[in-house]
Amino acid sequence: MNMRSHQLRCIGTGERIAPEDAPHDFRDPETRELYEIEYPWSESAETSGTPHRNLPNPSALRHLWAERRDSTLPIDQSGVWRYRELLPILKDDNTATTLREGNTPLYDLPRCAKSLGLDFLLAKHQGMNPTGSFKDTGMTAALSVAVERGYEWVACASTGNTSAAMAAYAARAGLRSIVFIPEGKIAWGKLSQSMDYGAMTVQLKTDFDGCVRILAELVKRHPIYLLNSVNPYRLEGQKTPAVEMVEQLDWQVPHHVIVPGGNLANGSALGKGFAEMKHLGLIDRVPKISVIQAMGANPLFQWFTNDHKEIDPVVADTRATAIRIGNPASWRKAARIIETTNGWCEQVSESEIAFAKAQIGAEGIGCEPASAVTLAGLKKLVAQGRVESGERTVLLLTGHTLKDPEYTIDFHRGTLAMDIEEAAPFRRPPLVLDADPETVLRALDAEMKNTPVPVR
Ligand SMILES: *Cc1c(COP(=O)(O)O)cnc(C)c1O
Numbered sequence: 001m002n003m004r005s006h007q008l009r010c011i012g013t014g015e016r017i018a019p020e021d022a023p024h025d026f027r028d029p030e031t032r033e034l035y036e037i038e039y040p041w042s043e044s045a046e047t048s049g050t051p052h053r054n055l056p057n058p059s060a061l062r063h064l065w066a067e068r069r070d071s072t073l074p075i076d077q078s079g080v081w082r083y084r085e086l087l088p089i090l091k092d093d094n095t096a097t098t099l100r101e102g103n104t105p106l107y108d109l110p111r112c113a114k115s116l117g118l119d120f121l122l123a124k125h126q127g128m129n130p131t132g133s134f135k136d137t138g139m140t141a142a143l144s145v146a147v148e149r150g151y152e153w154v155a156c157a158s159t160g161n162t163s164a165a166m167a168a169y170a171a172r173a174g175l176r177s178i179v180f181i182p183e184g185k186i187a188w189g190k191l192s193q194s195m196d197y198g199a200m201t202v203q204l205k206t207d208f209d210g211c212v213r214i215l216a217e218l219v220k221r222h223p224i225y226l227l228n229s230v231n232p233y234r235l236e237g238q239k240t241p242a243v244e245m246v247e248q249l250d251w252q253v254p255h256h257v258i259v260p261g262g263n264l265a266n267g268s269a270l271g272k273g274f275a276e277m278k279h280l281g282l283i284d285r286v287p288k289i290s291v292i293q294a295m296g297a298n299p300l301f302q303w304f305t306n307d308h309k310e311i312d313p314v315v316a317d318t319r320a321t322a323i324r325i326g327n328p329a330s331w332r333k334a335a336r337i338i339e340t341t342n343g344w345c346e347q348v349s350e351s352e353i354a355f356a357k358a359q360i361g362a363e364g365i366g367c368e369p370a371s372a373v374t375l376a377g378l379k380k381l382v383a384q385g386r387v388e389s390g391e392r393t394v395l396l397l398t399g400h401t402l403k404d405p406e407y408t409i410d411f412h413r414g415t416l417a418m419d420i421e422e423a424a425p426f427r428r429p430p431l432v433l434d435a436d437p438e439t440v441l442r443a444l445d446a447e448m449k450n451t452p453v454p455v456r
Pocket residue numbers: 133134135161162229260261262263264265266267322323368370371398399400
């Protein structure tokens with residue numbers, strides 16, 4: 001077995017198949033369960049009796065990854081492919097399609113920390129990726145596989161960000177792409193991106209879950225490569241922010257990582273990343289990974305609070321459109337991560353999301369509504385005593401604030417349904433004034449009196 005070889009392992013049956021034999025919809029034909037990528041050095045492969053530990057040692061890997069930061073090679077400049085030893089999925093890594101994704105900042109949020117009674121709080125801002133969401137880290141991986149397999153067309157169903165990422169990477173690689181999005185329930189920033197990058201954009205008169213069903217039919221009948229997060233290569237890219245995060249923390253592992261939950265691939269991917277790093281000796285423990293859902297799209301939360309058996313799909317409704325998903329494909333993977341890391345699952349209301357988003361905005365950072373569920377959920381975990389003041393917590397901010405400007409404007413104009421009084425001081429509706437210095441000065445005076453000086 002050479003170091004490049006990998007297999008697809010069914011998460012239900014444990015059965016392994018060769019990459020070339022992957023079903024078009026990436027589900028086991030009988031059990032309908034998903035697959036995950038397994039390497040010769042994976043823990044699951046070793047316990048099955050074929051251990052191959054001839055990877056560079058942890059300190060050599062750390063050194064190699066740090067050294068690549070000075071390189072001018074595109075794949076070295078990518079915050080995904082810089083860690084390519086952890087995702088040997090391509091025959092030749094130099095064929096990877098990259099927009100220099102990853103390399104996202106880890107910010108501190110001092111005002112949010114203070115308001116929650118925490119010593120500090122960090123945010124890994126995946127919205128700072130090339131198309132403005134964490135989807136880029138997964139797309140560079142899975143789309144590069146599509147190129148290697150010789151596909152000419154790729155497709156996805158999307159609440160918006162997957163389509164923006166896919167369209168961009170497909171365009172870079174010279175592939176055609178087709179996007180299915182739910183009509184009317186998508187943020188403008190995202191819809192405009194998929195058109196800008198030249199995708200064939202189809203708005204279906206259904207919700208995200210309906211789009212998934214149509215797409216499944218399509219890939220059965222045409223040689224189109226499916227790039228939804230059921231594609232396990234997406235998760236290989238999406239696990240790398242876990243590595244980048246601990247590298248940025250000088251290889252200190254945070255106590256908690258908090259992620260939004262939609263289709264539930266992202267939390268699963270980060271969990272895989274942390275577990276693999278621990279297995280390879282890069283870190284000595286894993287963080288607790290908690291998943292936060294919007295109340296109106298909370299099937300995992302219901303699974304968590306009910307009997308922990310099967311998941312019941314819901315009809316999803318939330319203005320955090322990126323997580324407006326009622327039947328999450330990767331729920332079993334996410335459930336396993338929450339359980340094995342001792343994380344938690346919470347739900348938050350629309351008002352709580354809006355308030356949290358305003359607080360993140362007021363840090364000079366901003367994010368899209370779906371990302372703000374992390375801060376809203378953290379408040380609950382702190383109140384429940386699950387997160388303590390001295391512990392290090394990292395919020396995964398998944399998307400850029402410019403993805404959904406309409407939401408932000410509605411919040412500040414007061415046209416978003418809100419019942420949280422503390423949020424009122426965060427509202428900054430635009431003032432319309434006469435172009436007269438006295439009038440403007442009077443407005444400025446009033447503003448100075450009414451607004452407290454922010455914590456530094
Ligand atoms: C896709 C997305 C999510 C949800 O991620 P899943 O992997 O589907 O759970 C959350 N926030 C943003 C901004 C997204 O684009």
